[in-house]
């Protein structure tokens with residue numbers, strides 16, 4: 647499988663605090679990669695460095711490289727708006743805009759210049775279908791997104807990201823605010839999306855990492871301790887610290 651994203655000797659500081667230390671990882675196309683590790687170990691920081699979301703935080707300095715399709719995303723030639731379109735992000739708590747279901751999904755395409763009503767209708771329908779929400783909302787597209795349940799709102803946020811045709815989906819604990827049934831629906835959805843997208847998911851839930859991902863990276867205090875196919879991480883980890891974490895001895 648082709649390498650889609652790659653970090654090479656990546657270091658990140660918040661002021662004088664080093665949050666990421668010499669991160670090296672290749673993330674393969676159309677696989678699901680999970681990041682696990684105790685709170686504060688740098689999972690979200692690393693996820694955000696993959697589409698330059700950390701640029702928005704004051705005092706952040708980065709050295710090393712992050713490549714997407716072999717192109718350095720921190721190069722001055724990169725258009726950050728285009729990058730974030732290509733590498734979309736879904737956050738921990740569902741954060742739909744306070745507008746209709748339709749307008750939430752059409753928002754991105756409109757910002758990117760798509761004003762054609764028929765085309766927008768098509769995009770909205772396709773994205774909601776891909777996000778496994780269409781059947782539940784197709785008769786109420788003008789209803790406020792905020793009237794949906796938490797699980798539906800999260801699938802709407804996924805539809806909103808898909809509407810701008812990304813290639814990579816970054817998901818930062820996408821089910822942590824959801825009930826068990828909604829969590830399973832989002833997990834099923836993530837597995838379906840793998841056919842078309844490269845997915846990176848941060849999770850605190852080890853069963854979730856074991857259920858959905860192909861490969862898993864274990865983070866500890868800003869470093870990747872171990873990175874392997876998920877089955878190996880959970881059944882025969884090579885590093886004692888990985889074993890201690892997955893068996894619940896800390897974190």
Ligand SMILES: Nc1ncnc2c1ncn2[C@@H]1O[C@H](COP(=O)(O)OP(=O)(O)OP(=O)(O)O)[C@@H](O)[C@H]1O
Pocket residue numbers: 660663665683684685686687688689690691692703850
């Ligand atoms: N904006 C920020 N300014 C300063 N320090 C930060 C900032 N964001 C995160 N940190 C610090 O960087 C370290 C890594 O944080 P990060 O949120 O990436 O960890 P995490 O593994 O995702 O944690 P969690 O699982 O709790 O979300 C922590 O020590 C955190 O306090």
